[in-house]
Amino acid sequence: MSVAVEKDLAQLVGAEHVRHDAHFLADASQAMGLRGEAAAVVLPGSAEEVATVVAWCCERGVVMVPRGGGTGYAGGAVPLDPDAVVIALDRLDRVRSFDPGLWRMEAEAGVSTQTVQRLARENGLVFPPDPGAAEQSQIGGNIATNAGGPHCFKYGVTRAWVTGVEAVLAPGALVRFGGPVRKDVAGYDLTGLLCGSEGTLGIVTGAWLRLMPAPALQLPVVGAFAGVEEGCAAIERVLASGVVPATIEYLDAGALAASAASFPGGLPDRAAFLVVCEADTSEEDAGELAEALTGELGDALRPEAREMWRWRDGVSLAVTARRGGKLSEDIGVPLDRLADGISGTVEIAERHGLEGCSWGHAGDGNLHSTFLLEPGDAAQLERAHAAVEELFALATRLGGTVSGEHGLGWLKRGQLSRQWAPGAVAAHEAIKAALDPQGLFNPGKKTV
Amino acid sequence: MSVAVEKDLAQLVGAEHVRHDAHFLADASQAMGLRGEAAAVVLPGSAEEVATVVAWCCERGVVMVPRGGGTGYAGGAVPLDPDAVVIALDRLDRVRSFDPGLWRMEAEAGVSTQTVQRLARENGLVFPPDPGAAEQSQIGGNIATNAGGPHCFKYGVTRAWVTGVEAVLAPGALVRFGGPVRKDVAGYDLTGLLCGSEGTLGIVTGAWLRLMPAPALQLPVVGAFAGVEEGCAAIERVLASGVVPATIEYLDAGALAASAASFPGGLPDRAAFLVVCEADTSEEDAGELAEALTGELGDALRPEAREMWRWRDGVSLAVTARRGGKLSEDIGVPLDRLADGISGTVEIAERHGLEGCSWGHAGDGNLHSTFLLEPGDAAQLERAHAAVEELFALATRLGGTVSGEHGLGWLKRGQLSRQWAPGAVAAHEAIKAALDPQGLFNPGKKTV
Numbered sequence: 001m002s003v004a005v006e007k008d009l010a011q012l013v014g015a016e017h018v019r020h021d022a023h024f025l026a027d028a029s030q031a032m033g034l035r036g037e038a039a040a041v042v043l044p045g046s047a048e049e050v051a052t053v054v055a056w057c058c059e060r061g062v063v064m065v066p067r068g069g070g071t072g073y074a075g076g077a078v079p080l081d082p083d084a085v086v087i088a089l090d091r092l093d094r095v096r097s098f099d100p101g102l103w104r105m106e107a108e109a110g111v112s113t114q115t116v117q118r119l120a121r122e123n124g125l126v127f128p129p130d131p132g133a134a135e136q137s138q139i140g141g142n143i144a145t146n147a148g149g150p151h152c153f154k155y156g157v158t159r160a161w162v163t164g165v166e167a168v169l170a171p172g173a174l175v176r177f178g179g180p181v182r183k184d185v186a187g188y189d190l191t192g193l194l195c196g197s198e199g200t201l202g203i204v205t206g207a208w209l210r211l212m213p214a215p216a217l218q219l220p221v222v223g224a225f226a227g228v229e230e231g232c233a234a235i236e237r238v239l240a241s242g243v244v245p246a247t248i249e250y251l252d253a254g255a256l257a258a259s260a261a262s263f264p265g266g267l268p269d270r271a272a273f274l275v276v277c278e279a280d281t282s283e284e285d286a287g288e289l290a291e292a293l294t295g296e297l298g299d300a301l302r303p304e305a306r307e308m309w310r311w312r313d314g315v316s317l318a319v320t321a322r323r324g325g326k327l328s329e330d331i332g333v334p335l336d337r338l339a340d341g342i343s344g345t346v347e348i349a350e351r352h353g354l355e356g357c358s359w360g361h362a363g364d365g366n367l368h369s370t371f372l373l374e375p376g377d378a379a380q381l382e383r384a385h386a387a388v389e390e391l392f393a394l395a396t397r398l399g400g401t402v403s404g405e406h407g408l409g410w411l412k413r414g415q416l417s418r419q420w421a422p423g424a425v426a427a428h429e430a431i432k433a434a435l436d437p438q439g440l441f442n443p444g445k446k447t448v
Numbered sequence: 449m450s451v452a453v454e455k456d457l458a459q460l461v462g463a464e465h466v467r468h469d470a471h472f473l474a475d476a477s478q479a480m481g482l483r484g485e486a487a488a489v490v491l492p493g494s495a496e497e498v499a500t501v502v503a504w505c506c507e508r509g510v511v512m513v514p515r516g517g518g519t520g521y522a523g524g525a526v527p528l529d530p531d532a533v534v535i536a537l538d539r540l541d542r543v544r545s546f547d548p549g550l551w552r553m554e555a556e557a558g559v560s561t562q563t564v565q566r567l568a569r570e571n572g573l574v575f576p577p578d579p580g581a582a583e584q585s586q587i588g589g590n591i592a593t594n595a596g597g598p599h600c601f602k603y604g605v606t607r608a609w610v611t612g613v614e615a616v617l618a619p620g621a622l623v624r625f626g627g628p629v630r631k632d633v634a635g636y637d638l639t640g641l642l643c644g645s646e647g648t649l650g651i652v653t654g655a656w657l658r659l660m661p662a663p664a665l666q667l668p669v670v671g672a673f674a675g676v677e678e679g680c681a682a683i684e685r686v687l688a689s690g691v692v693p694a695t696i697e698y699l700d701a702g703a704l705a706a707s708a709a710s711f712p713g714g715l716p717d718r719a720a721f722l723v724v725c726e727a728d729t730s731e732e733d734a735g736e737l738a739e740a741l742t743g744e745l746g747d748a749l750r751p752e753a754r755e756m757w758r759w760r761d762g763v764s765l766a767v768t769a770r771r772g773g774k775l776s777e778d779i780g781v782p783l784d785r786l787a788d789g790i791s792g793t794v795e796i797a798e799r800h801g802l803e804g805c806s807w808g809h810a811g812d813g814n815l816h817s818t819f820l821l822e823p824g825d826a827a828q829l830e831r832a833h834a835a836v837e838e839l840f841a842l843a844t845r846l847g848g849t850v851s852g853e854h855g856l857g858w859l860k861r862g863q864l865s866r867q868w869a870p871g872a873v874a875a876h877e878a879i880k881a882a883l884d885p886q887g888l889f890n891p892g893k894k895t896v
Binding site: 099100101102103104124145146148152156157159160169173174175176177179180181182183184185186187188189190192193195196197201212213214236239240242243244281282284285288289332333334335336361363364365366399400401402403404405406407408412415416419420421422423424425426427428430431432433434435446448 | 547548549550551552572593594596600604605607608617621622623624625627628629630631632633634635636637638640641643644645649660661662684687688690691692729730732733736737780781782783784809811812813814847848849850851852853854855856860863864867868869870871872873874875876878879880881882883894896
């Protein structure tokens with residue numbers, strides 16, 4: 001970066017907030033070998049400073065890469081243009097207002113998901129989306145990816161809990177869509193459009209969040225099954241039973257092989273498929289629900305909630321630890337095709353001489369389909385990439401999606417055309433061109 | 449319309465489906481005197497026929513006005529161009545698939561809201577949005593307006609229950625966004641963007657709906673209060689109590705004066721403000737919730753649910769009946785400004801020599817602010833229009849919206865600029881231009 005440019009940026013945000021630290025150049029996709037480069041990283045101290053930086057970039061045709069906590073798996077926050085400016089939201093970390101009695105909070109983009117969840121919990125409330133890596137991930141990034149998580153089965157993904165966003169759009173306009181009002185149909189749903197747009201339409205700088213009273217009790221009910229068919233049949237029984245669990249998670253045999261040893265209280269030896277439901281709502285009702293779920297899941301286990309979810313959070317790492325590496329995708333399928341998606345993942349792996357497994361959000365038909373890898377084995381990695389292509393084809397063939405929650409980012413660029421008809425793809429591109437006519441917001445990401 | 453044009457349309461959809469019936473030229477806004485005109489009304493028999501008609505219109509620069517059940521209050525479905533073609537979705541009335549065990553349905557746009565609700569109910573499920581006029585309103589129109597209703601307080605508006613849409617976009621492309629999959633972040637949220645777009649970006653021809661198990665029991669809990677302050681304080685107590693009612697509705701003194709006589713079981717004489725909550729979920733839990741609500745609402749009444757909701761459905765007509773006419777708007781405000789919105793409505797009416805009242809979805813801060821009118825009194829109507837302008841200014845000043853659920857349509861055209869900053873308005877307009885470059889989809893509606 002030229003000295004003049006650095007001086008410009010320093011004048012906008014302060015010299016100490018123009019950085020070059022390597023950690024801003026990668027996100028969780030670095031496990032896949034993706035590392036970026038950029039001219040500079042700027043850390044604006046306010047939404048107004050973000051607007052100033054965006055205006056500066058738009059005037060000069062400089063590419064911008066917005067960055068939250070860097071916990072994304074699709075490389076959405078990785079700068080790949082040596083002339084790019086990374087705009088990191090870390091310093092926008094204020095909770096602007098919090099009204100527990102009215103179930104709402106206004107938070108800046110850089111507030112961590114954990115902070116939002118902790119503040120809610122300390123006041124008897126809950127912010128239900130639970131995408132994982134809560135201590136590092138930021139609410140702005142959660143919005144930019146429309147993040148999910150286990151409890152989204154009952155409560156919906158991030159979009160359902162955002163009543164308004166503050167964002168900077170081209171060519172540097174600081175705007176607000178929605179706000180603390182819970183219903184608003186005056187304008188097009190720009191709040192929703194920014195949710196999941198992965199920083200390609202503008203930069204989210206703050207949000208109004210909806211909260212709700214926390215359930216008095218959370219009772220996990222876990223069923224162990226002999227295989228995919230038995231497990232998926234149990235999931236359909238749960239759905240048909242008329243109760244609404246907060247979560248319906250699953251682990252297949254491979255994911256269990258990596259993680260069963262640390263399951264709180266242990267698992268039966270025969271377990272080759274696990275279904276993890278949770279009953280919540282008020283104390284009495286949760287007990288009723290748990291009984292109903294136990295009925296549907298057979299000899300169900302009832303681990304303690306906190307221990308069980310800590311274990312669940314560790315499943316991805318446990319799977320990685322099996323061979324030291326993995327290539328994992330987050331396809332989604334209709335619920336009645338869940339067994340096909342799970343079995344298909346293993347079959348695709350076998351065809352490519354790999355070990356495959358999956359786990360994820362069964363109730364939402366959202367699989368984390370994974371191919372285990374030995375780090376540094378280039379041939380294996382190549383086979384895994386071929387396997388992923390087949391996986392995406394499978395998801396599409398089953399009427400599903402190449403991404404249920406991680407987004408396209410950089411790693412899945414170009415995959416939307418597989419899933420959407422040309423007219424739909426054209427609408428996607430028309431919206432990008434309409435809101436980012438210069439193509440400066442996170443170019444190359446979320447492309448069709 | 450020229451004979452040649454009529455012949456063309458007849459070839460596309462069949463001569464018997466090219467119509468001129470007057471009832472297709474107005475919607476519920478005709479109470480405000482709005483009646484339209486059009487060259488013809490076509491009733492395509494399939495999504496493919498809709499695409500053919502749209503392509504025909506786009507080729508010739510002919511304006512299109514999509515039409516659902518015609519229950520909108522903002523004139524969104526009224527054709528106002530003598531050369532316009534109304535595209536009525538009535539014949540797209542098939543439920544394409546229904547999987548009760550998987551909590552989902554695929555319905556064509558012309559299926560009535562009541563049909564969706566009835567099918568769900570008969571199978572132990574519920575489609576929660578309940579915008580009213582269910583027997584006449586159509587699911588496509590519900591999506592086009594992102595319709596709400598009392599139970600949206602707990603369950604969210606229509607958008608939350610749509611996992612995918614089928615739509616015809618310019619210049620005649622039949623496309624699908626989403627589908628039966630419950631999570632999908634591959635492309636921009638076009639499903640959400642079409643929800644609430646009021647037919648100005650394309651024509652919704654079908655949708656995948658999410659359903660959920662019906663609560664075993666619905667227990668209304670109704671509190672009567674001496675005035676706005678006492679009633680709104682009770683609403684805040686309910687929110688702070690940690691329970692989640694399915695509804696929090698209210699009626700102010702004027703709305704009660706019109707409707708109290710028919711309240712099932714009667715109301716106390718002192719009642720000048722009513723709060724209508726409902727407890728649901730499973731049988732045991734609903735009882736617990738109802739007890740908790742009764743505690744917060746004081747000497748609460750417990751009417752039977754079906755009777756109570758039938759009464760509630762009649763409130764709008766009862767208010768109209770007071771003087772024979774009304775001008776009613778659906779502003780939204782943050783919850784802590786609800787009392788200001790309710791009192792402000794009455795004060796604005798008084799300043800203009802009118803009788804004003806309101807009722808609505810208190811928990812969502814959504815008021816039906818209403819000015820009573822004698823039909824044919826032009827001076828009164830003029831004063832009411834001036835009052836509405838002040839009402840919109842009040843909503844904006846309170847941090848709210850000019851429309852919580854009816855949309856802008858034709859009657860509120862131009863009001864978005866009051867609420868959104870220029871940069872936000874520009875984004876709204878850029879999206880319209882991107883998806884409807886010829887400006888043929890419902891022109892003049894939902895304008896900024």
